[in-house]
Amino acid sequence: MRKRFLTQLSLVSIITCCCLFGALYTADCQAFQQNRQPVIYLLAGGNFHLTEECADLLIQYLQGKTRYPVKKTMVRYDLTRLDELNAQGLILITQGGVLSDAELQSLQAFVRSGKGVVGIHGATDSFDDAGEVEAYTDLIGGWFQSHPPRGEFPVTVKNTSHPITREMKNFRVRYDERYVMKLADGLDVLLTVDVDGKEIPNTWTKDYGQGRVFYTGLGHDRTTFRNATFLSMVVRGIKWAIEDPAQ
Numbered sequence: 001m002r003k004r005f006l007t008q009l010s011l012v013s014i015i016t017c018c019c020l021f022g023a024l025y026t027a028d029c030q031a032f033q034q035n036r037q038p039v040i041y042l043l044a045g046g047n048f049h050l051t052e053e054c055a056d057l058l059i060q061y062l063q064g065k066t067r068y069p070v071k072k073t074m075v076r077y078d079l080t081r082l083d084e085l086n087a088q089g090l091i092l093i094t095q096g097g098v099l100s101d102a103e104l105q106s107l108q109a110f111v112r113s114g115k116g117v118v119g120i121h122g123a124t125d126s127f128d129d130a131g132e133v134e135a136y137t138d139l140i141g142g143w144f145q146s147h148p149p150r151g152e153f154p155v156t157v158k159n160t161s162h163p164i165t166r167e168m169k170n171f172r173v174r175y176d177e178r179y180v181m182k183l184a185d186g187l188d189v190l191l192t193v194d195v196d197g198k199e200i201p202n203t204w205t206k207d208y209g210q211g212r213v214f215y216t217g218l219g220h221d222r223t224t225f226r227n228a229t230f231l232s233m234v235v236r237g238i239k240w241a242i243e244d245p246a247q
Contacts, residue, residue, distance in 0.1 A: 038088035040070045040242060041078065046095030049122050050221050055093045057225040058120075058234065065235050067243045079103040082110045089115055089242030092140075093219070095122030098129050104136060111139060112209025116241035118234070121219035124181055132182075141206045141215050142181035148195055150177050150220065155202065156192045164205065164214065164236045165190045171229045178202070179217040191216070203233075205240065214241040 044055035055072050062070050068088050078085060080102050090110070099107070104127075111117055117140070125144035127136055137143040152175065157168045178193045180200055191203035203216040214237035216230075224230050 036086045038068045038086055040066065040068050040089045040091060040238070041082070041085065041087050042070055042072045042091040042093065043074075043076065043078070044072055044093045045074050045076070046097065046122055046126065049093075049095050051093045051095060051122070053222055054120075054219065054225045057222055058091075058093070058231075061225075061231050062235065062238075066238055076103060079110075080106045082106060082115075087115070089117065089238070091118045091120070091238070092123040092126065093120050094126040096125065096129055097127050099127040099133060099136065104133065108135065108139060111211035111213065114210040116212045116214070116238075116243075117208075118237050118241055119213065119215040120234070121177070121179070121217060123215060124179065124217070137182065138184045139208055139213065140184075141187050141204055141213060142179075142183045142201075144179055144181055146180045147177045150175060153178060153193060155218070156194075156199070157190070158192050159188065159190045162188065162190055162205070164233060164240050165203075168229070168233065171227075173218060173224050173227060173230065175221065175223040176218055177220045181217070191218075193217075205237075212241040214238075 042055050042059065044051045059070050059072060070091070076097060082090070119140050123140055124142045127133055128143070132143050152172060154170060154172050156170050157165050159165055160168065178195050178200065179202070180195055183201060184206070186206055187201065187204040188206070189201040189204045192199045193202045194200070202218065206213040216233070216237070218224050218230055
């Protein structure tokens, strides 16, 4: 009888401890979620571009210049976990690949909810290995179609009143690509480049639901990621799209 009583008592103790531990664990997880600092995730990867090296150069430059820390990921599936990862915004230095329906829907919902995306260069040539994804084109603002040979060219500032390009002067890049793109609606064009005598939109902003998108067609390789004018513009693009949506 006494042995049975002790056995029951032990079971009760174990159950009580498990419940207590579970409650404490849940409370700790909730506190962790609440106290975590928001993060800007930089998704890198693709063909034909030094995406990882460019991503590392940008992260190095951004140290101390953004409100939230910037973390690189090479895992496209993280697009389905943006809320779980406490993402405040997303930077895309990507090219090629395919988005699953879940990844695309998560990205759309993320931006529509009021978060921001910054796309650089190949971001308009991303997730299209199976053909253009019109929903993604609508989000990022354009879809890559072609480019003339790489080289040095001038960049024209079309909007000097926007917070990203305010007081910017025309500048040159030494070795980059001039993307010709199919454009979505609702773009506020900030920079243009000349291609065969035609003025081609290169950099723009776009509202998407309650969120914001900033895209620049510059940034083919590390040469441009060492260009002071380009880098300072990207910082302002991050602040406008991700950090200061009220400005």
